[in-house]
Amino acid sequence: MELQPRYRTILDECEPFLVTWPGNHSALDLEPFGLKIKPEHIYDPTRLRSRGVIDGLHKLDAFSFGGQEMLMPRWVLFDCGEFPGVVFGFGRRAADLGDELRRAYDVLGPSKNEEFIPLSMWVAIRNAEEGAWFGHNLSSANYVSHSHPLPGLGTLTKTVAVRLAKVKLQYGATQWDSTSINLHLALGSMELLNAYTPAHTHVETFSYRIDVDVDRLLEPLKPGWHRPREGGDRFIDADNPGDIIRLHEDIEAGGRYRLHRIEMRPGKGQRLWIETLSPVPRP
Secondary structure (H helix, E strand, C coil): CCCCHHHHHHHHHCEEEEECCHHHHHHCCCCHHHCCCCHHHEECCCCHHHHHHHHHHHHHHHHHHHHHCCCCCHHHHHHHHHCCCEEEEEEEEHHHCCHHHHHHCCCCCHHHCCCEEECEEEEEEECCCCCEEEEEEEEEHHHCCCCCCCCCHHHHHHHHHHHHCCCCEEEEEEECCCCCHHHHHCCCCEEEEECCCCCCCCCCEEEEEEECCHHHHHHHHCCCCCCCCCCCCEEEECCCHHHHHHHHHHHHCCCEEEEEEEECCCCCCCEEEEEEEECCCCC
């Protein structure tokens, strides 16, 4: 399959890895889109051999979420992701990284050269609903790497991981001002399940569902793909709590909506354009 150059670069320079309990293997596609995961890069979180790569996962989590009050304790990643679900990503040997990343991962020096360093991860948890998974965490070392960034690393990681887990319904939750929304939006039609979440650490969080279409999964990776630049009949400004509350009230009243596109506004918060699937029922 022909890919945009940035995705081909990732596949040429990095190797896929998986962390999960071996009892889950039979439910997974261990060669997603024909991409083989080497046996030495499939880790059982209950075995000592996994310690180094799991240490790297927690470094990666700190890069991405340490400043947002959402840093995962080690037990959370084990209980919620590594054992019952999947942690999939791409990585490289420490010897193949620049000093900037080696310092960030604390793997400086010749004795660390052969350590496998996870540069991205998608953590997903299996739902009770058939074919449904909740995307718990998506992280990339691009948050800290300025000398050797890998554009598209998050998109490729999630795309391949969704196929690996044989996801039919992908649920997730994210903040309205998140710069990663476009990444999730590329993978399919994103129906909004709520707009405001007091149960979350950050109340201005929305939950969503993507009905996964395997063919559509690959479209954003191909040359010539573009995001929609128009469309949507309603917008939410990420820095306007009133917009968020009003949309949530309409959802609770029975309206159905999906996120259509993101409009970046220099000097202001991003604007998110919504498409109405069915309006609030009127008496």
